[in-house]
Amino acid sequence: MNLPAALPRIDARAVLRYDVPASLVVFLVALPLSLGIAIASGAPVMAGLIAAVVGGIVVGFVGGSPLQVSGPAAGLTVIVADLVANFGWKVTCLITVGAGILQILFGLSRIAQTALAIAPVVVHAMLAGIGITIALQQIHVLLGGTSASNAWSNIVNLPGQIADLNPPDLIVGGIVIALLLSWPMMPAAMRKVPGPLVAIVAATAVALVFGLDAEKIALNGNFFDALALPDLPDGRWGAVALGVLTVALIASVESLLSAVAVDKMHTGPRTNFNRELIGQGTANMTSGLIGGLPVTGVIVRSTANVAAGARTRWSAILHGVWVLLFAVVLTGLVQQIPKAALAGLLVVIGTQLVKLAHMRLAHRTGDLWVYAITVVSVVFLNLLEGVGIGLAVAIGLVVWRVVRAEITSEPIGTEATHQWMVHVKGSLSFLSLPRLTKALNAVPSGARVTLDLDLDFLDHAAGEMIADWRRAHEAGGGTVAVDEHGKPTLTDTDTAPPQRHHASNKVVGMLPWKRTRHRSEDTTTPASLRSVMGGIDEYHRSHADRFREHTAELAGGQNPDALFLTCADSRIVPNVITASGPGDLFTIRNVGNLVPAESSGDTSVAAGLQFAIDELGVSSIVVCGHSGCGAMNALLDDSAPGDTPVDHWLANALPSLTAFRNGHPAGRSADEAGLSPTDQLAVVNVAKQLETLQRHPLVGRAIAGGRLRVVGMFFDIATARVIEVTTTGVAVSADPVR
Template sequence: MRKHLLSLLPRPQDFTVMKHHWKGDIPAGITVGVVALPLALAFGVSSGVGAAAGLVTAIIAGLVATIFGGSNLQVSGPTGAMVVIIAPLVVTHGAAAVPLLSVLAGVIVILGGVLGMGRAISLIPWPVIEGFTLGIATIIALQQVPNALGIEAPGGANTLLATVEAFKIASWPEAAGPVFMTVATVLVIALIAKVLPKWPAQLIAVAVATIAVYAFSIHVPVIGALPEGLPAPTIPEATPELIGQLMPGAIAVAILAGIESLLSARVAAGMVKGETYHPDRELVGQGLASVASGMFGGMPATGAMARTAVNIKASGRTRLSVIIHALFLLAVVYLASGLVSQIPLAALAGVLLVTAFNMVSFATARVILASTKSDALVFCLTAVTTVVLDLIWAIGVGVAVTGVLVLRHFAKQSGVYREDNPDRHRRIAILRIDGAMFFGVSDRIESEIPTLDSVDVVIIRLSRVGVMDATGAKALADIVTKLREAGNVVYIKGLDPSLLDLANEVGVIDELGGPHHMFSTLDEALERAHTIVAMKDRQRQTGHIV
């Protein structure tokens, strides 16, 4: 345990390696900062806590996560997926509750790292993750409708219903200006990305929109006044009642933060040859980042795949690039808050619409839909559940349906088959059980055992059984009992050693007649079977039929 806890702390080599890569890290950090600025502002506005909170989160969480996290490449901050959970909570509890929510969620994520839950990400199936991502992207896009229409976001926790309501209450032709600016922002980003792919398309598009609003006196909602510096850290006000109300949301945020951060860190490590990451330390770092963000008035943070990918492609290889990114954003707060306050909300809506579109890998979706019916079902069901219900329900439903389908697959692959006896002895029967013996197939396997007439010895081959639970073991014991009651001697061949204790506890070995009825090879079982047949022949000849 002590060794595990020590592995969660920062190490000197995390920072000594910076001197070997600083020439690439410094420009990479500035590049990430330029990309992160409009996203931080947009996510803050979209979540309902304000642009300032988004910027504070990018600075504080980005800095803390890179110092204490388990990845050299990860860039953390506010993300679209987190906005999906936070926005309904803001509607219910108000923006003032978000810092406390951030602290609570951060503590839960830290506990996850301390308890060694970082490897749990591998238990979530690929179609669930991709369906989850599609659902998040859809919700992010829907959340931009009010800003694109130039209106306040309607109340209500369900994004889909709120979007329908936004269209109903929009005022025309007043909404034409914001809609035009949103569409223009999307087109400018797409054009720059195609013609000048190395340029910061999102920042340029936002700058163009801001200049247009100022130059032509266009009346559209803007971000508004921002603080000219970071607030002093404070512990968010909390009461037992408020903590109880926020705890379900904090758990949801913590689960999402862990999933998104670990996925991003894993993908990032795969993008750079020889790079690794420490999943449990990454959870601790992300948890500390959310705690620190909440103390500065920010929102929960996670690892951000888009910014992390920009960091890697811009030659960022150590934590220095992420530190530079945070310092760049800090400079914006102290030197350019007045300019930033004039950014139109419709332009930020355009930025997030592009972000949502880029989150979805259409090639991956086609692969999943064309793979198997089960994977396609899980993918679609997870995406729909994410949009209609919420993210945590989506993960739960996706994993549960995947589990049911996997069990169904195992059940279809399991069965009982009678094999030909190698020496053609008609009074020795060989039964082979394939697949898994678990609660989903135990009754069927038991019912498939054939009626064996004129047979003295039955050898049950289990070498193709790799999975067995208590129900399957009980079914095996019942099969042995059934065969012995019919007058057969029963041997078992090839039981996996890892299943021996289970078989013993459930009573399989006792029903057989003892461990001497179990064999590791078929030849040994057949040799003993011939001995039994010969003995029964002698008994029949002397009139002592057994």
């Protein structure tokens, strides 16, 4: 760990230009938050300012995240309040010191990344639970009363508190809440001043001007009087150790997750996570030793820091210096702030920790139960137990998803054929035997069964059960054909320990039928259709469910980005070479990827153009030719043209042939790129179709209006490269499209 490198190199001009202004913004954000968090934690008010000073200066120098700002955090208020209630303030400071030592050991052990293994949904739920708990506590202070030690008591006592509210406190707190909620809608020039500072100053001013009888913050001495060494506990060392572990883990996770989020906000140096933990641990040791709250990386201050234009860690350091100067020189101002004003600030902060976006994400990803259980556990039990329960539920859900196999059993064809399909997909282990047994027992005796296994895991118990059922079914006059797609097979279950493999190496739409095996025993379908019908069976078995996730949203209509005009050649797969999916391309295919001129009288392509531009509003048209094109070969054939439909159609390409023979620039550049004469003509043909499109009235108007772009491409089948084509040719090196 290269700690000496933590000392920042000073670029005085950059610091003055960027970091000093940013540090002042962060100071103004941190000041009211630090005071409010101290009060919510049941700690001395000055403990919040001490933690802000230590978090800014110590973590600023030692930590591994240059733009993260540290200080007292709302995420630890519940834990700290519980510790203060059980052990007293000075023993809580000792617990903070112990947590700092443990964090330093975490960093020196280089295990910082393991703290990020907590499922994000659990972290989101933990923060929401903390937010709800803070809001339930502070709503009582906002109404002029005192909060209870647990959420349930705060809920039960709330009706009585409402009936016995103190109007001055409610007015002061209401002003803060109203300003904070409306501040994001204010003009940008006003929003340069932090909303929390404006709200606290405004509420305090109203209380002073109108003489409102609202309880104010009381300080026992100045900043230096608040500095105090921690005390040893009077027994209960096991509970103290648990408190140390709890604070260390929660502070580490919150700091690291905040650092990850901050890294996404800027393009400067990335976080060294192990060094960041050492910095956080050093700050917590220092804060605890001198009477401050626990310190973590704080996303609210860090976001303000980045948004204000900070470039280096000097912004965080200087913000700590400004807090120190305020706490030493302007302590008297703090005692003018009503408690209800800070309560209003904390109510808003608490409710903002409950994010609808996190709930929607949990719902979309199937983790809503994990989120809900974690929130309820954090609110009504405690933070550590709530996170533990949430992690246990999340792990259980992961295990269930990993080991769960999709098992279906259904008849296929008519009753006369007496055929059944049993499909098993995923991980098949002894945990799935009850459902597998039920599915197999649903198959009637004597049926012709196809057992379709698309597995990534198969253990001995499941393999043995399938073998026993197969013997019994065949003894009863039935037949069983086993179709195994995945790497684990039934024959492997008796010879080696089970291993996890990818379920299948087949990708729909990528491998031709002749390279896949369809073991269908269907003898009623003509041989000429078996590849198609077998492919449809494979699609339904392995891909339809995943495909439906995308097509379901398109059932009401299409909104493609591009019209893709290409050859009818079977080797061209537009969605593969453009990495697109359903609903992305409006495709027109014909022999030779041609656009007939208006004078030809052929409206087949023109109809598609009109529909794509006028009805669908596509933003681009792509003309894609390809190597080894049969239409281009036919054009180069010197034999006299015939009277077949193909001959009549290829007459639309004669301008391309003439241009090629007259030395069209596209042909010359294709020749320089080493393409064959047939492929040179194919490139010229794409260039000529681009010219035809640009002269088309409908296309021309859309291009002139900036609504449409026309591009050309050439697909080289042998190398699977896509090369861009213009009206003048291709790049000499024939580089693929970037």
